[in-house]
Amino acid sequence: MSFFVRLSLVLALLLAGGCASLSQQQRDQAQGIAVAARSTEVNCDRADRCALDSPLRALGGQAMAESTAQAPRHYATILDEGELSLVARLNLIRSATRSVDLQTYIFDTDDSARMVIDELLAAAARGVKVRVLIDQLSAISDVHMLSALSGAHANFELRVYNPTFGKAKLNYLDYAGSVLCCFRRFNQRMHNKLLVIDDVLGVVGGRNYQDDYYDWDREYNFRDRDVIVAGPEVREMAANFQAFWVARRSVPAERLNDVGKALLRGGVPALPEASFLHPERIEWVDEEAADPDFINQAFVATALPVQSVSYVADLPRKHRRERAEEPLAGQHLTEPRLDALIASAQSEVLLQTPYLVLSKPAQKLFKNLRKRDQPPRVVVSTNSLAATDNPIVYALSYKYKRRNLRELGFNIYEYKPFPLDAPIDYRQLLPPALDGLPPVPERNRMIGGSAAGSNVRGSGSGRKPSVNGSEVERDVLRTETRPSFLGTRAVNRPLPVTRKGARMGLHAKSMVVDRRIAVIGTHNFDPRSENYNTEGAVIIDDPRFAEALAQSILRDVHPDNSWVVAPRQKPPVLSGLNYSIGKASEALPVLDFWPWRYATDYEFKPGPDCPQPLRRQDPGFHACYSAVGDFPEVDVGPKWLLVRMLTAFGAGLVPIL
Template sequence: MRIVFHCGSSLWRWSFALGVLLLNACAGLPAPSTAPPVHAIAVSTTTELGRLTAPYRAEPPDGSTALSGIRALPQPEFALDARLQLIRRAQSSLDLQYYLLGNDKTGKLILRELRNAALRGVRVRLLLDDFYTGGLDPMLLGLASYPNVEVRLFNPFASGRESMATRWISFASEFRRLNHRMHNKLFVADGAMAIAGGRNLADEYFLRGAGDNFIDLDLMMAGSVVTELSALFDTYWNSEVVYSLARIAVPHASREQLRANFDVLTAPSSAPEPAPVPDADMFGDAPIGVALAQGRLDLIRASAQAAADSPLKALDEGSGSSITGRFSTPQTLAERTHALFDSARSDIVVISPYFIPGDAGLAQMRQLRDRGVSMTVGTNSLADTDEPLVNINYNNYRVAMLKLGVELYEVSSAQIKRSLNLRKTFAQSRGRLHAKLALIDRESVLVGSMNFDPRSARLNTELGVRVQSFELAHQLIEAFQIDEAQGVYRLALKPGTDQVQWFSTDGTGDVFNDEPEASMIVRLKLLFFSWFVPSDLL
């Protein structure tokens, strides 16, 4: 039988267009670069940041390991200000590695500041995961057109870059490769100071979003841990799965046109300065710009180590090993973290927006509880998570965790609005948890990009920092109100049953027998979709 297509048929036009897209989606990546590797510019006391951080790099006279300098950045306005101040004061190099850079006020402001630093002679290396770069190519090409700047993409889309629709077609055609993403968040200035944690570079991570904003956490660091973080950055930058933007998104304009377009896209009218930061943060410390201007950095001295997954994690069998560091020897960052949990003597606190322990995690919890280790978990409620399917899979383990005596708390915008301490912060926006934090025995702190779910464990690359510090741990206990829960529901089992109940922490004494603030339609819809999405992809 012969099929005849009529050119005037809308069906034919759509079929033809879909076929072209599918063929384009199968287009391969260019061959890996043969250029020699590029490495971080070593920290030097010839720069302001290098001089101010020298005391945190000095070897102790007794030959012991030097203690790094650490400052917690739980407040979004101080976290954004710290990045801007370090960009503006950098004199030799800026290395940024992020999962997401927003096409918004914050993303554009950061790009403009990086351009300004490059014009001062600072070498800028920007490494982005390519999943959320849809629509960013014009700005990124504009930035890359300036001297001293290079932009690279992790595991990029070979075609269909123009829109999310065409990207999804590419994603489907190369699912195994493109499902592997770089979730790391790292910022290094002059090889002297670094920021790592949970925040991406977008409005909602710095309390600048109109609708949703995240509760998050970064650490600002100086000392030997920054050298480790710079080495981690280099391993990714020179990886075979990282490509120069110029090889993936070919510019179709002159350098002058690219720069003129960049100026328009990142103009102050669309990328305004944030509001001035307060005189002191919640711990009484001045903004980093003030501290730098005064020539003093009052950082917590502590032993700190960094580690990250291999850039090739999940792409090739046996390639998932971690690529540094000094925190024990298991392969992936998730495995390292679980090994540290086994060392707990008294208690573990885990804060993660997405929490799916899996059977192995549940077994570890049981062993820890049998040893008398108390466990507390804080995550998002169903009504306030931005990944509802993850919440559905977390629900599969909720009763079992409560039966083990694990204390469970779920962040709720409704509860936040009733908290005197939190409602001023979030105003009319929705507050959601995004911080990734673990405390072991209230003296060992783990902060980074890793969620406690299968995607972080198996598919995404992650970066983390371990700090051994009683002082830092107790600052974070205060910041996240771990001992005096606010803005959350406390979960418990109804006596004698497997029914979960939610207890408000706003002083009203309210008790709920169903997911608070989540409609029945939402719950049924998510339950339906959960049947088709394997938990190891979440």
Template structure:
């Protein structure tokens, strides 16, 4: 998260492949992608002064007070990560704002959507913001979901629907190849979940053979408000298209009803899933509902790349949150911990970390090994810097596939 200078390295590696692809496919592709007029989208913002008895009670009894003091709870396993989102949805009074890179249609994705529907059915306003990279074949289902009077779905940086996506990848390189990876789930502007998990089985420990070791944090207080402000900036941006505008198709009511029935049957088939059982019986669920969760209290800030980033050139650091993080890194006095699945520091990053080590700052990095990564080309970009990092005194760890989280091997020269 902190040394996120891997994007430029990844872009360079992709450019060669894209240029070759461009040479091969240009003769057989044609047409221009067209997006509908988005100028009449409505502007909506987070509700303020919402009373949420559960969250308000926890915050009122916090052991530490202050304008910048928030409460934090680490969600380090998939079951609790689902439970936390579900309970927040159930205690939401007026609003749920959720933004994800992807929401799958698998077991976890279906249960997640069902929690949003239940909240909307009791009058909660639900705003869902998605990146378009993995949602193109689900337009009809999204359109049906968006038809609920208390739900609105918007798609950030969408593809045109009149031309194939491959063509848009080629001609839109630098824009269509840049995605919104923001992941947040916020209720009433007062409680939020931030972290690395998208919504899908592989992010919530559904299958041990495909289990992304992500982390989330549940936070209440000013951090939640800052998250809401960031969500509003993306939600109201010119690149966020309402589903009702983007999916310009007549919804077949009979087919819509049939798909709703199939979804209800799927939810009924999941009543004995470990996620719903955990939601009923776990200590976390009970403590969240009763307002008795033990939070760690302290100052916190939320940093987000501005949505305007996609309107400017790749590598323009004035539109990267790295610029905001850099002073914290430069002024570190004792320790920096970097936890990133895709870590490609580049020569500049290696030199920066080496300079910190010379000042006596302890630097620890945890990233994927070749056996655990899902993007081998990123690992190839990272591995070329391992020896230089180690020689500089950086403590470099890799997650080894098949080892428990307390058995991470340290890399040595």
């Protein structure tokens, strides 16, 4: 048998494995089973659906009451701390009187996600209309769980966006088949994250539904950010959700092939018992979410009245192929708005993104800024290799450090894996026997400084104890890139580091322009967000709110939390030759092996002559900073070589990373 015949048979098997599906009649039958099993019992007969009396929900009502068509009124609260963001979500769901719409990219079944699922089902049982829309690639893939949720309650609906081969759970053949038959469609994901309560309160930001977004993982957590918006603009969020809900690619869970087969085979199963890893933590957060005084202090007292709010988000039509003469008509909505904001900058752009990979249009945008007589200062907060959840993407950021610094003029700060002053309660992450810390006088006290205008708890220097307190509690697929056709497991994982402890990686997607316009959303400012994913963001034109967000980002770039990327000191001889060869090597799509890179990471060394951090352009920079290497705190090993290899060969991956 020839090679080509064997290859054809393999391809046929792959596609056959991926495309096996239920008939239309079987899908209808499976859906009928789910609908018939749904409880119609409502355990509340009050007009407010027995909603929790919440000061946060009341803020939404206040904003609507104060608004007119000519003068809308909005309040906004920055959610910097992960656990508090979970508390806010739980409280909002409990306070819903009419509807809850939840849209997300990742939805796990761990402690935090299960708490949210239980609250959503409880709201449905009170009579609230609950709709949940999850992306197929990275959300719940447990067929038993999806089958149970599909028939849980008449007021609860669950849909899955863009299910590859109409399935919830993919295997190796599915991943391989997707590359062979429909690579672009497979990569077109719904990256939006949105929670809308009664069309008056909305939560937008980077957080998915998984423990590491809420500071609940003892190995690795995301430094992320959300914003709560109260006021009329939330109706635009609701309208955008509705557009996704009715889109052709949004499929009811019970109509998926594997879920439908399970329903046809055994009916609707009981919801799996909740098995919480840390019940004491569940109890703590449950109490906070029900405490009106705590909710008022954490979210209402920190809310800012803001002048202008707009929600901009892509629509499902971004994933359509339009006619050749109108290739992008009305498809891309988020990216042009953000680009226009950057282009309007006069003095400063603060940009925070976990993945610093720029498309050609983005490069052109920043080059045009750089050409001005007085270009605005561009500060970029992003991940180091030791902090990132996606080393493959970092390799492309590393490859173009020279361009980003010299040609685009970026001031780049790379987030440390063990930040000393992050908005997180470190006691949550360390086993009590190992933390070596005195008892906490208040249960809600946090070690760490506070950012003006946000709801970060407590105050202080935030020095993190250097102890061996890490423990891997479960094997988590952390990267949003998720598995590839190479296998069903994640090919990207945080790399081993030189110290033990619960580390962090940056995941926030935010921007401040001229300390006047603030952006918090899901857009990573990268080619994948531009070309493949649908995204959403809240844009707030208000100096006070913008300054609060700016201070939050500047906290992340402080020497306690980030390294500075800066040019190396010039060698005494052949510095020009080294630069020229490095620049030429960088331009090569392959074989970029030149080892002496233009820039590296630096650590601030305070002292009598260096009382304050300096910008990299300051003449005294090298006297106050010491080089710590290209990949500080990474445990050098085989995966470190992967970064070097991708630097050499990975330029072609930019459009999909």
